[in-house]
Amino acid sequence: MFEGIYVAIPTPFKNGNIDWEALKKHIHFLIENGVDGIVPCGTTGESATLSYQEHEEVIAFAVELAKGKVKVIAGTGSNSTKEAIELTKYAEKAGADGALLITPYYNKPNQEGLFLHFKTIADAVSIPIVLYNVPGRTGVNMLPETVARLSEIENVVAIKEATGSTNVASEIVNLCGDKIEVLSGDDLTFYPLLSVGAKGVISVTANIVPDRMVKMYKAFIEGDVETAKNLHLSLYPLHKIMFIDTNPIPVKTALSFMGRMEKEFRLPLCPTSADKEAKIKQILEKMEVI
Secondary structure, three states: OOOEEEEEOOOOEEOOEEOHHHHHHHHHHHHHOOOOEEEOOOOOOOHHHOOHHHHHHHHHHHHHHHOOOOEEEEEOOOOOHHHHHHHHHHHHHHOOOEEEEEOOOOOOOOHHHHHHHHHHHHHHOOOOEEEEEOHHHHOOOOOHHHHHHHOOOOOEEEEEEOOOOHHHHHHHHHHHHHHOEEEEOOHHHHHHHHHOOOOEEEEOHHHOOHHHHHHHHHHHHOOOHHHHHHHHHHHHHHHHHOOOOOOOHHHHHHHHHOOOOOOOOOOOOOOOOHHHHHHHHHHHHHOOOO
16 A cells, blocks of 8 residues: 655744745655655654644645645654544545554553554544554654554554664564555665565655655565665665754755755754764765755
C-alpha cells in the first residue's frame, strides 16, 4: 500500500505564520521529482507547535495539492489517545491516504498501553494506519512483539521504523510477514533496511534531492543492487548532515540555502549555530545542490 519514497515535509513559516506559497511550491517540487508520497504534520513538520486548526489546514492543503498525483500520509499522532483519534478522523475526512501515528511521548506507556492506544485509534477509523516508532525522540520503544499484535488489526498496514536498527526491522519482518509494511524512518539505514525486507522510506533527505532518492530506490527494486549501494553511499554525507542538529533544523536550513523556504522555526526550536550551518552549506555545495 505504501511503498517507495515518501517525504516528511517541513512546515514553512514566515513572520510566525504558515507560508502557504512556499509549502505549495515545495510540494509541487517533490511531486515533479517522482516521489511516491508526502507526509505532512510529522516530526519534520513541527507538528508539536502547530495549533489544531493549523494542523488540520496543512493536512487539507497537502491532500488537495497531491490529489491524483501522489499519496498523502498525514501525521495525526499525539500522546493523548483521544486527541489522536480526533486528528485521525479529520485526516480521513479530508481524504488522506493514510495516517502516521507516533508512539505516545512523555507518558511512557508500557507495551500493553501502546497496544491499546493504537488499537483504540484503529477501531475508531477506517483509514490505513502507519505506526511510528522512534524511541530516541519519544522515550518509549514499541517492541516487535507489540507490532506483531497490532499487525493483526485490518487497517494497521505499515510501520515507520526509526530505531536505526536492522535487527529490529528484521524481527518485525519475521514476526509479521506481509501483514505490515516496514518503512525506514531513518535515511541513514534506508538501504540496509531494504535488504531485510523494508518497502520504502519516510525521508528527510528527499526534501533536498528527491530525484536521487527515487533513483536509488528504483535501482534496488529493479535488482541493480550495486547502483543502489553506490547511490546510497553518495547520499550518506547528506543523510548525516540532516541530523547534525535537531530535525527539522538542518533540513529547513538546507532548504533556505536552496531558496525554497525561510529559515524560520517555532520555539523551542531555533536556528543552528554558525559552525553547523557552514557544514550544511559545504555538503550542499559538494553535492552540487546549490
